[in-house]
Amino acid sequence: MTLVRLEHISKTFRQGDIEVHALTDINLQVEEGEFAALVGPSGSGKTTLLNIIGGLDSPTDGRVHLNGTDVTALNESQLSDFRLFQLGFVFQAYNLVPVLSALENVELIMVLQGRPESERRERARHYLDLVGLGKVMERRPSALSGGQQQRVAVARALASGPRLVLADEPTANLDSDNATALLDIMHKLSHEEKTTFLFSTHDPRVMERAERIIQLRDGKIEHDKVIADVQAQ
Amino acid sequence: MSPSSVQDLSGSRLRIFLFMAWRNLWRYPVRSLLTVCALSGGLAMVIFNASLMTGMTRQMVVYATEVSTGHIQVHRQAFADDQDLYATLPWPWLEAIEADFPQLHVAPRLYAAGLASTTETSTGVMIRAVDAERERAVTRMLGQVRQGEVALGVIDETEQGIARYGVAVGAQLARNMRLAPGDELVLVTQAADGSIGNALFVVTAVLNPMELNFDRMGVVMSLEAYRQLMFLEEGFHELAILLDDLDQLEAIQMALQDKLALLEQQTPLDEWGGPVQVRNWKELNPAVSEMLAVSNSMTLIIGLIIVALASLGMLNTMLMAVHERTREFGILMAIGMKKHWLLVMVLLEALCLSLLSAVIGALLGSWLGLRMEDTGIDFSDMMPDGYDWGGIIFEPVMKGWLEPSHVLYASLMMIVVALLASLIPSWRSIRLKPVEAMR
Ligand SMILES: Nc1ncnc2c1ncn2[C@@H]1O[C@H](COP(=O)(O)OP(=O)(O)OP(=O)(O)O)[C@@H](O)[C@H]1O
Ligand SMILES: [Mg+2]
Numbered sequence: 031m032t033l034v035r036l037e038h039i040s041k042t043f044r045q046g047d048i049e050v051h052a053l054t055d056i057n058l059q060v061e062e063g064e065f066a067a068l069v070g071p072s073g074s075g076k077t078t079l080l081n082i083i084g085g086l087d088s089p090t091d092g093r094v095h096l097n098g099t100d101v102t103a104l105n106e107s108q109l110s111d112f113r114l115f116q117l118g119f120v121f122q123a124y125n126l127v128p129v130l131s132a133l134e135n136v137e138l139i140m141v142l143q144g145r146p147e148s149e150r151r152e153r154a155r156h157y158l159d160l161v162g163l164g165k166v167m168e169r170r171p172s173a174l175s176g177g178q179q180q181r182v183a184v185a186r187a188l189a190s191g192p193r194l195v196l197a198d199e200p201t202a203n204l205d206s207d208n209a210t211a212l213l214d215i216m217h218k219l220s221h222e223e224k225t226t227f228l229f230s231t232h233d234p235r236v237m238e239r240a241e242r243i244i245q246l247r248d249g250k251i252e253h254d255k256v257i258a259d260v261q262a263q
Numbered sequence: 264m265s266p267s268s269v270q271d272l273s274g275s276r277l278r279i280f281l282f283m284a285w286r287n288l289w290r291y292p293v294r295s296l297l298t299v300c301a302l303s304g305g306l307a308m309v310i311f312n313a314s315l316m317t318g319m320t321r322q323m324v325v326y327a328t329e330v331s332t333g334h335i336q337v338h339r340q341a342f343a344d345d346q347d348l349y350a351t352l353p354w355p356w357l358e359a360i361e362a363d364f365p366q367l368h369v370a371p372r373l374y375a376a377g378l379a380s381t382t383e384t385s386t387g388v389m390i391r392a393v394d395a396e397r398e399r400a401v402t403r404m405l406g407q408v409r410q411g412e413v414a415l416g417v418i419d420e421t422e423q424g425i426a427r428y429g430v431a432v433g434a435q436l437a438r439n440m441r442l443a444p445g446d447e448l449v450l451v452t453q454a455a456d457g458s459i460g461n462a463l464f465v466v467t468a469v470l471n472p473m474e475l476n477f478d479r480m481g482v483v484m485s486l487e488a489y490r491q492l493m494f495l496e497e498g499f500h501e502l503a504i505l506l507d508d509l510d511q512l513e514a515i516q517m518a519l520q521d522k523l524a525l526l527e528q529q530t531p532l533d534e535w536g537g538p539v540q541v542r543n544w545k546e547l548n549p550a551v552s553e554m555l556a557v558s559n560s561m562t563l564i565i566g567l568i569i570v571a572l573a574s575l576g577m578l579n580t581m582l583m584a585v586h587e588r589t590r591e592f593g594i595l596m597a598i599g600m601k602k603h604w605l606l607v608m609v610l611l612e613a614l615c616l617s618l619l620s621a622v623i624g625a626l627l628g629s630w631l632g633l634r635m636e637d638t639g640i641d642f643s644d645m646m647p648d649g650y651d652w653g654g655i656i657f658e659p660v661m662k663g664w665l666e667p668s669h670v671l672y673a674s675l676m677m678i679v680v681a682l683l684a685s686l687i688p689s690w691r692s693i694r695l696k697p698v699e700a701m702r
Contacts, residue, residue: 086597086698114599124590129286141279142599
């Protein structure tokens with residue numbers, strides 16, 4: 031089943047008199063359960079595309095359909111709810127609220143969702159266990175390593191029960207061991223939780239983990255290939 | 264699609280926002296504590312200032328009423344306007360009022376101008392005749408003795424068999440005429456029958472400065488002595504009335520008016536003395552009541568200025584707190600935090616700061632105010648004896664008066680102003696779109 035469908039997406043940024051065509055006529059479908067990487071050189075439009083899919087930015091042209099909803103037609107408040115209930119986000123760094131512990135950070139999103147307290151606690155512990163942080167749940171972000179912080183962010187994204195997790199360069203601030211470890215966790219959870227992942231990266235070792243690689247260049251899709259042998263695992 | 268809007272700010276959301284706000288407050292404890300110091304210090308100053316001002320105005324009211332005026336006075340028009348010697352009220356009216364209003368303290372008075380002489384000097388004086396017993400229940404006039412002991416009855420007789428009555432005189436008058444208790448004083452006046460009235464008196468007491476004019480020219484004698492001096496057989500010029508409960512002022516004034524109207528119907532007065540007037544101390548002393556109003560609004564304005572200045576600290580703190588968390592707010596909005604929730608969270612932080620400051624400031628201010636009630640500030644070294652302001656003589660020790668409602672209002676004012684000051688930064692926190700905030 032198709033989860034994300036992009037139709038003729040274009041994005042033009044205006045800076046004074048200069049127009050930057052960040053994306054031009056992007057057509058793309060992401061199927062449910064995919065673990066897809068968005069790659070391409072700096073400035074190719076990866077962040078812009080992820081932001082548009084996540085309803086954080088609106089395209090200049092074209093439509094975004096996600097799980098049957100026309101994202102481009104939602105107002106600000108609907109978008110906010112849409113992100114809260116349908117999407118999970120992992121950003122490059124500083125994902126977490128510094129004054130809350132890892133556990134509280136994961137719980138926070140479920141508080142926003144209005145889930146009951148007992149369910150919150152249980153789910154938060156469960157996902158922190160899954161990302162291997164069962165022992166450090168009570169620590170605040172400042173007492174966690176960069177890799178651990180990103181894993182908390184992954185746990186938070188999944189705990190909200192999203193259809194799609196969007197991750198913009200989740201490993202950019204990590205050394206390559208931590209980067210591949212984070213990717214392995216994301217990959218495993220994508221299968222176990224049957225959650226679709228779309229992430230961007232520069233890192234060749236991270237790309238190796240992807241089941242599909244969408245290559246962007248100058249705001250256009252250059253290649254889009256499903257890597258069969260990874261999917262077969 | 265938006266179950267979150269159903270129970271929008273449910274208990275657990277508010278609880279976690281409050282929890283985050285509180286934790287954020289102590290992320291930079293020094294900064295928060297400085298803000299609390301500024302706000303609570305400002306509030307304490309406001310409360311302290313209000314207690315000083317209240318103490319001062321209360322003293323002024325006491326001076327304007329209990330020293331010699333009383334709370335309500337009754338005159339006839341011609342006496343009020345021109346000190347007309349003949350514009351008297353009949354004595355039975357005093358008894359009628361005392362019978363009808365047993366809760367009031369009532370003192371009758373008579374007045375005249377005269378010339379006082381000793382063997383060395385003479386000067387114009389203001390004669391005030393009182394019923395010592397009733398007067399003591401209404402004013403402190405006879406209680407503020409500097410020298411001697413007030414005795415207004417017959418002291419002795421001269422060799423010619425003329426009775427000498429006792430009088431009390433103002434301090435300034437005593438100084439000018441070099442009078443001391445025991446000295447003889449001759450008073451000469453124009454009596455009621457047109458003749459020259461004169462008599463010998465003995466100074467029994469020198470009174471402390473209370474009213475400017477009285478201090479310079481006042482001579483107090485008994486009603487009996489006055490009648491003999493002035494050949495005025497009947498009545499009184501003035502009725503000074505003291506209430507135990509000042510809240511009743513207007514009601515009692517009206518009731519007295521009605522009662523006097525009734526008395527006037529029963530015993531009509533002569534025409535040229537004019538109608539009876541019942542005025543309260545504010546009407547008798549408009550300068551004082553205006554000064555009270557001015558000092559009340561001054562207290563409010565000073566309070567607002569101090570609180571507004573202290574709130575600048577709040578503004579700065581919240582601006583910094585919001586600015587350094589721009590990215591955090593961007594991420595929160597991106598994952599689905601609504602803007603108005605964010606606003607609530609930031610305002611809760613400001614509320615925590617201002618509530619904390621309000622409690623500390625109110626306690627500190629009340630403590631200072633209570634200390635002022637106890638000890639006060641002694642200005643007696645700096646003020647000349649009988650220092651006056653608008654004819655009212657000040658007590659050299661300034662005492663505070665802590666009004667609980669002032670503490671409450673000042674604290675509320677501080678909380679409201681501090682929250683208003685934090686609205687601007689809070690607004691900035693949600694003005695950005697999430698991607699802009701995260702950049
Ligand atoms: N807010 C903006 N205003 C103007 N131009 C922008 C803005 N955001 C992005 N761009 C431009 O759009 C193009 C795409 O940017 P984008 O951030 O999507 O690239 P990217 O692939 O994520 O790059 P990187 O790998 O460096 O993160 C770039 O040329 C960039 O300069
Ligand atoms: Mg990018």
